[in-house]
Amino acid sequence: xRRRMALVLTLCAGxxxxxxxxxxxTTFTFYGSGWGHGxxxxxxxxxxxxxxxxxxxxxxxxxxxxTSVAQRTPPAERxxxxxxxxxxxxxxxxxxxxxRLELSSGRVLSRAQEGATRKILIRRTSDGRDVYxxxxxxxxLLAQGGSPSNHLLARRSDGAVIRVIDGGWPHMVGRGWLQxxxxxxxxxxxxxxxxxxxxxxxxxxxxxxxxxxxxxxxAIAARSYAWEKIARLGQRRSGCNCGLFATTVDQYYVGxxxxxxxxxxxxxxxxxxxxRKIAQHDGSTIQAYYSSASGGHTENNEVVWGGTPQPYxxxxxxxxxxxxxxxxxxxxxxxxxxxxxxxxxxxxxxGLGIGTVRDxxxxxxxxxxxxKTVTVVGSNGSAVVTGWTIRxxxxxxxxxxxxxxxxNITGRIRRAYDNLSCxxxxxxxxxxxxxxxxFQAFANGRxxxxxxxxxxxxxxxxxxxxxxxxGAHRGFLDLPYRWKSIDEGRGRRAWFDNGxxxxxxxxxxxxxxxxxVLDHYLAAGGFSGFGYPITDVTSVDDGDGDSATQTRQxxxxxxxxxxxxxxxxxxxxxxx
Numbered sequence: 001x002r003r004r005m006a007l008v009l010t011l012c013a014g015x016x017x018x019x020x021x022x023x024x025x026t027t028f029t030f031y032g033s034g035w036g037h038g039x040x041x042x043x044x045x046x047x048x049x050x051x052x053x054x055x056x057x058x059x060x061x062x063x064x065x066x067t068s069v070a071q072r073t074p075p076a077e078r079x080x081x082x083x084x085x086x087x088x089x090x091x092x093x094x095x096x097x098x099x100r101l102e103l104s105s106g107r108v109l110s111r112a113q114e115g116a117t118r119k120i121l122i123r124r125t126s127d128g129r130d131v132y133x134x135x136x137x138x139x140x141l142l143a144q145g146g147s148p149s150n151h152l153l154a155r156r157s158d159g160a161v162i163r164v165i166d167g168g169w170p171h172m173v174g175r176g177w178l179q180x181x182x183x184x185x186x187x188x189x190x191x192x193x194x195x196x197x198x199x200x201x202x203x204x205x206x207x208x209x210x211x212x213x214x215x216x217x218x219a220i221a222a223r224s225y226a227w228e229k230i231a232r233l234g235q236r237r238s239g240c241n242c243g244l245f246a247t248t249v250d251q252y253y254v255g256x257x258x259x260x261x262x263x264x265x266x267x268x269x270x271x272x273x274x275x276r277k278i279a280q281h282d283g284s285t286i287q288a289y290y291s292s293a294s295g296g297h298t299e300n301n302e303v304v305w306g307g308t309p310q311p312y313x314x315x316x317x318x319x320x321x322x323x324x325x326x327x328x329x330x331x332x333x334x335x336x337x338x339x340x341x342x343x344x345x346x347x348x349x350x351g352l353g354i355g356t357v358r359d360x361x362x363x364x365x366x367x368x369x370x371x372k373t374v375t376v377v378g379s380n381g382s383a384v385v386t387g388w389t390i391r392x393x394x395x396x397x398x399x400x401x402x403x404x405x406x407x408n409i410t411g412r413i414r415r416a417y418d419n420l421s422c423x424x425x426x427x428x429x430x431x432x433x434x435x436x437x438x439f440q441a442f443a444n445g446r447x448x449x450x451x452x453x454x455x456x457x458x459x460x461x462x463x464x465x466x467x468x469x470x471g472a473h474r475g476f477l478d479l480p481y482r483w484k485s486i487d488e489g490r491g492r493r494a495w496f497d498n499g500x501x502x503x504x505x506x507x508x509x510x511x512x513x514x515x516x517v518l519d520h521y522l523a524a525g526g527f528s529g530f531g532y533p534i535t536d537v538t539s540v541d542d543g544d545g546d547s548a549t550q551t552r553q554x555x556x557x558x559x560x561x562x563x564x565x566x567x568x569x570x571x572x573x574x575x576x
Contacts, residue, residue, distance in 0.1 A: 028360070029340045030394065032401035033408050035333075036291025038370055039301050039313055040064060041221050043206050043214075044293040044334060048320025050211035059217040060279050063298065064286055064312045069220060071276045072285065074196035075231040078176065081192040081199060081253055082240030083169040088186035090166055092178070093117045097160025101134055101143075104151045109143035110134045117165070118142075120152065120180060122188045130182045147182065154178035161256055164190070169246060174256030175201065181241050189241050192255060199226065199244075200271045202255040205290075208263035215270035222251055223271075224278040224288035231285070281312045293325060293334035294318040294368065295400050296409060297422055303366030304388060304399060315367040317422035322414050336408040337397055347378070349393050352385070354378030360403045369407070369426040370399040406430045413440050413447045416456035424458060434473050436497075448473070450481045450497075457483050462503045462510040463494045466536075470512060477501075477512065486527060493527070504532045512536050516563035516572035517554045524561075524576075531557030 041063040049059050057069045084090065092099070094112045101118060102108040109132070112118050119135040132146040146152050154162055154177060161174045169190070176194030183189055194202070206218050226244055235243035246253035258264055278285045287310065289301070301313035325331040341349070347357045355378040362375040362384075371387030387399035407427040409417050417424060425443030432439055437449040445460025457480040459467055473479055478497035486493050492503045492510075499514030511533040513521055518537075521530055533556050540551040540562065550569065553562040563574035 026343050026358075027340050028343065028346050028357075029338055029404055030396055030401045031336075031338045031403075031406040031408060032295070032396060032398050033293075033335050033337065034291075034295025034370075034398035034400045035293045036398060037289065037304050038291055038294045038297075038299040038315075038368060038398060038400060039289045039304055040298065041217070041288070041290035042292075042294035042298060042318045042321055043218065043290060044325050044331070045298075045318040045321035046217050047206070047210050047214040048318075048322070048324040050214035050217070051324065052320055054213060056213050056216035056220060056274065059213065060220060062316060063290075064279050064281070064288065065314045065316065067279045067281045067286060067312050069277050070280050072227070072278050072280075073276070075227055076196065076235065076243070078193050078195055079199045079226065079230065079244060080179075080235045080242040081194060082189060082237075082242030082245045083164065083178075083192055083253075084166060084190040085240050086183065086187045087166070087168070087190060088122055088188075090120045090164065090180070090188070090190055091117055092120065092154055093163045093165055095161040095163040095172055098157045099154050099160055099162050100157075102153050102155060103146050104153060107145060109145055109152070114160075122180075122182055122186050124185055130185065132180065132182070132188075146180075151182075152180040154180075171254045172256035172260075174259065183241070191240070191242050192246070192253075196227075197271065197275060199253070201268050202253050202258050203267075204252050204254040204258045204261075206267075208258075208261065208265075208267040212266070212270060215267055216274045218290075219267075219271045219274045220277050220279055221288040221290050223274070223276075224280075224285050225251060225290075227278055228285040228287050286310075286312050289313065293321060295335060295398060296321060296414070296418070297368035297400075299366045299368040299370045299400075303368075303370055303372045306386075317418070319418040319421055322410075322418055326410075326414075335414075336410055338406070339394065339396060341394065346394070349395075350376065350385070350390070351393070352376060352378065352383040353381075354383050355380030365426065367426075368400060369402075371401060409440065411438075412449050412454075412456055413438060416447055416449075416458070420458060424460070434479075436473075436479050439473065448480050450479045453481045455481050457481055457494070459483065459494060461492065461505075462508065463492055463501045466501050466503075466510045466512055467494075467496075470536075477514065491527075491532060502527070502532050507532075511554070513554050515552060516565075516574055517552050517561050519572075520561050520563060520574035521554075521556075530559055530561070 046059050094114045094116050098113045100108055101110045117137045121133040123133050124130050131144050132152045134143045135141055161172050163172045175198040176192055179191045179193055181189045200222055203222055230243040244250040259268055279288055296318050299315040302309045325334045343357050357378050359377040360374050364372045366372055373384050373386055376383050376385050391399045409427055424445050427442055429441040437451045439446050439448045445458055445464050447456055447458055449456050459480050470477055477499045480494055480496050482495035484493050494501045499512055501510050501512045503510030513533050514537055533554050535555040537552050537554045540553045549566050551564045563572045565572045
């Protein structure tokens with residue numbers, strides 16, 4: 001389900017600001033990931049979890065926090081699905097079997113045999129009445145009647161299928177019946193009247209070829225969304241006189257087309273196997289929002305759309321989405337996309353009245369990195385704009401975007417990030433290529449890929465602080481390749497190509513050891529023998545004036561290791 005929201009804009013009228021980093025003629029490139037609003041269930045993420053063996057209830061509990069799955073009775077026996085709105089002419093064809101056009105009063109206006117078409121026109125008579133006019137394929141008028149209160153119905157014979165020949169909803173109806181509602185001059189709504197469970201058969205939200213558990217999770221989410229919406233808003237909503245729109249305003253409904261498509265029976269089976277099951281929180285059916293792909297992390301509902309935070313719509317890590325979307329370039333766009341606009345185009349599309357857009361500043365982000373608000377700086381002022389406004393007006397895929405800096409998490413680093421359940425937090429920079437590997441910075445540390453060892457290591461806390469102080473990957477320690485919790489969780493230890501860093505978490509600082517001091521430390525039992533280092537390895541002047549002698553030393557909890565060489569480092573003698 002994808003929801004439309006009012007755009008929120010706060011203008012700082014008359015405020016003239018110094019232009020930001022962008023200048024005239026600048027191109028703004030928006031780098032992002034995800035597709036949709038990013039709230040609730042991620043459809044591709046659910047597919048990824050299903051391939052890892054997660055069941056439908058487990059998938060739903062992951063995306064909708066604190067929920068459970070239960071069986072309930074639908075809010076209505078039949079649902080009113082808004083297929084088309086404000087149409088003056090609609091054409092139907094008897095695709096398989098026959099149908100009749102009758103008024104809700106019972107009067108039959110026309111019958112159509114298999115292969116025949118009927119054109120329904122909404123017209124006003126000379127005496128001011130709005131009626132239905134029925135014509136055949138040749139244009140011959142067959143009947144006229146009805147009114148805004150005496151609706152026209154298209155009822156199928158047993159097993160028949162009606163095709164709606166209209167660009168707005170060009171699909172087939174094989175369940176329930178059609179209803180026309182006159183709403184004005186040459187204007188009517190077209191609705192499908194269908195049972196609560198059969199309605200779900202016609203949803204084309206995900207491929208029917210997906211894993212069975214993902215299909216059932218989708219069916220339960222879709223059922224929850226529909227039942228909650230109808231229970232809350234009824235079935236006479238403004239703009240459609242319906243309970244649910246057939247578009248992504250609510251859920252994408254294509255009717256019989258879904259059932260008869262390739263593998264459509266698998267989707268129908270998933271709906272049947274989960275019959276009357278919904279997701280609930282504190283005993284109430286939830287607003288089960290979902291979108292195509294989260295880009296790796298879903299978002300809190302109030303960040304994207306504002307409003308009251310819902311306890312079950314909290315942003316969560318989406319750890320299996322990348323595994324399925326990265327399988328081909330056609331789906332990889334869900335995880336990494338970019339859109340470039342010139343400053344004149346951005347200015348025109350946003351329409352903020354602040355002159356030529358020069359910069360984007362002061363991003364306020366949610367837990368997933370999605371933009372809640374951003375200050376847009378123009379040549380004649382500034383505006384605080386929601387991320388949803390930027391997405392809508394620029395036609396971006398998601399509000400999880402960065403401007404002129406690519407923070408997308410991909411490749412081996414992304415897989416490690418997912419395996420860590422997104423614990424490193426939001427990416428704070430681009431993924432960078434370095435000698436021997438790659439790295440990317442996050443809100444809570446860095447992830448380093450050591451190409452030769454084919455391993456990604458998360459470096460954080462005091463160990464990262466020390467590593468950076470020693471030059472990080474450019475320094476003598478080189479690249480990390482291992483991290484471990486030690487001392488029954490009271491310490492941390494990181495391995496690098498040319499040394500180690502140990503940290504007792506009750507202490508503010510971590511310390512590095514390398515070279516002969518490290519070799520002796522390990523030979524003498526390492527941590528179990530000497531404990532934690534409390535100094536880095538340092539060069540010591542022994543005061544004898546012998547420049548040929550070099551000494552390296554480090555102090556530990558349980559003693560001091562001192563190593564000396566007189567042959568330029570070819571051999572070292574260490575004590576104790």
